Amino acid sequence: MKLWITSLILNILMTECLAKMPPHIIFIVADDLGWNDVGWHNPEMHTPNLDNLARQGVILDSSYVQQVCTPSRNCFMTGLYPFHTGLQHSIIKNYEARALPEQFETLPEKLKTLGYSTHIIGKWHLGYCNWKYTPTYRGFDSFYGYYGGAEGYFSHKSKMRLSDVVNMTEEIIEPIQVNHVTKAKWYDFRFNKEVFYPKKRTYSTKLFSSRVIDIINESNTETEPLYLYIAFQSVHGPFQVPKRYKKWYPADMSENRRTYCGMVSALDEAVGDITDALETKGIMDNAVIVFTTDNGGHYYAGSNLPLRGYKGSLWEGGTRGVAFVYSPTFLKKSSYVNKEMIHAVDWFPTLLHVAGGTPDRSLDGVNQWKTISEGRRSSREDFVYCIDDIQDRWAYRFRNFKLMYGQKPDLDNRWKVLRLFDIEKDPFEQEDIAEKNIDIVEELKRMLNLYRDTQVPANYSNVKEITSLYRISKTILSPGWC
Incomplete structure (x- = not known):
């Protein structure tokens, strides 16, 4: 009887502690992950960790994102549609003097006012030409990752010709003729503000999960809630993965598809390592995990079937993203598929609410926590996929x-x-x-x-600006030139 009473008291105390302590928020973004590239949609995919979290949590069947990287990350960070920040057209390229404008408050900035420790691990892709646009000036206590949109998973270098850059996306209306054909390489990896060289030949997915685990282990999670924005490089091109992950897929697959599927499984393993760390630290019961892609899968190797279209398009295959929410404590309803309409701009007010804050009504996003956690009707009945002027x-x-x-x-x-x-x-x-x-x-x-x-006019560089920046670029991608 005494043992039973002691256990009851401990449970009551733990419940009170959880009620007072805001949840740790782990926001995981996959890059270019297709609708058909996860196990709960396609049993041929080897994603056991993601599958378990999704099926024990809430699978979001109508969660929408933007069609390419930068606009989606704008939504996550600001709760505003890209056509309200000037980032509605295409992506920010390494050569461009543009960024998420500094007047827009970011989610980590809001969370810091609520006592959160904020960290970004992985891809930024919201501008870097001036220090004021970089992560540690936009609300993050630490940054471990890269500024640009794509690079080698082992080398951490981007390699392009200028002609590749100005013609690299289907979103360019008319091909632009450029005489420069010289190739250039940029090294792009930082630890906070410093150029950082990780251990050679370590796959970036492993680097990022290891950094997350270090933050979890080193943080005082009993008194300071964590906000971890984990923006994986996976599964954006170039298609690179350690050979052991490819062995889980049939040899008769195309080489690109088999490599891509291996990249998805490497991502899945990294998520499993992170959740293991949360369990070991004893904070999983006080955590909310969000997983989403930033856009649909690329037509080279990703699969969005049975949806129509792919990354870069406004079809459902480019904009309806795989997503789920997992939390053993804060979801009142779990292990179900939620079919209600949710948009990328909603994550800002939703997570701010979860953290104990009050979302600003001027945001385009709406608080969807009751929709997700209780299965209620969506707080929105419309959204804008894109307005590209x-x-x-x-x-x-x-x-x-x-x-x-x-x-x-x-x-x-x-x-x-x-x-x-x-x-x-x-x-x-x-x-x-x-x-x-x-x-x-x-x-x-x-x-x-x-x-x-x-809408505000799109902030988009012209060819002369790109060419000028191309000429003065150095071998390391660094802020300070705009």
Whole structure:
């Protein structure tokens, strides 16, 4: 009887402690992970750690992101649509003097006011040309990773020609003729502000998980809640992975696909190592883990089936991202698939609420915690996929209807046409119903124009600016030139 009473008292004390202590927030972002590249959608994928977390937590079946890297990371960091910050067009390239504008408060800055210790591990990709744009000036206590968008997983170098840069994305409307053909390499890896050289031939996925584990082990987690923003390089190109991960997949796969699948499994193993560290530290019961991709899988090797489209497109395959939330304590409802509409801008107010803060009503994002944790209806009924004033393309969702314009389809060569889809009846976007529903098209255009009236012009470099920066670039990617 005494043992039972002692156990009861300890449980009560632990519950009170958890109630007073804000949860540790672990926000994990995969890069270019396709809809069909996780085990809970595709049993051919070897992702046991992610599968277990997803199935024991809440699988988000209608979680939307932007079509490419920088705009999505803008959403995570600010809770604002990219067309409200000037980052709506394309990605920030190594040569460009642009960044997330400093007037927008970031989630880690807000969390620091609530007593959180904030750390970023992995990819930044929100600008670096001035120190004020880099992570330790934007709310993070520490930074371990790289500034740019892509590099070697072992070398930590990006290697491009200028002509590759200005033509590297399908989002460029017209090909730009550039005479420079000289190749250049940039080393891009930092520990806080210092250039850092990790142990040679160590795969970046392992480097990042090891750094996360060090932070967990070294932190005073009993008095200071953690915010870990873990932006893995995986599974963005170049396609590189230690051979042992490829062995889990059939030899008759294409080489790119087999390597890519191995990269997914390496990512899965890293997530397993991190959750093991949380368990060992004894803080898993006071943690909320979010996992999401930043956009759909690349058409080279990723798979978004049965969704239409791929990274860079406004089709569902480019914008409907794999995601889940796991927490053994803070989810009132778990082990289910949530089909409610959630957008990348919602993570800012949702996680701020989880941390005990009050989201600003000026944000584009809305607090979705009750939607996720209790299975309630979504706090939103519409969202903007994209308003790109450089390329003149956009897409808008209201309830089950999706209206899009200016997206080059994968089945024909038409660009500047309006398309309307009923995503509930036609989730794979096979039947354009615009001509049959002119009234719906006009109403959705009217609603989208209310957002368009609030957009700011895209901050996007022209060729002369890129060329100038190309000429003065050095071998190490460093801030201080804008």
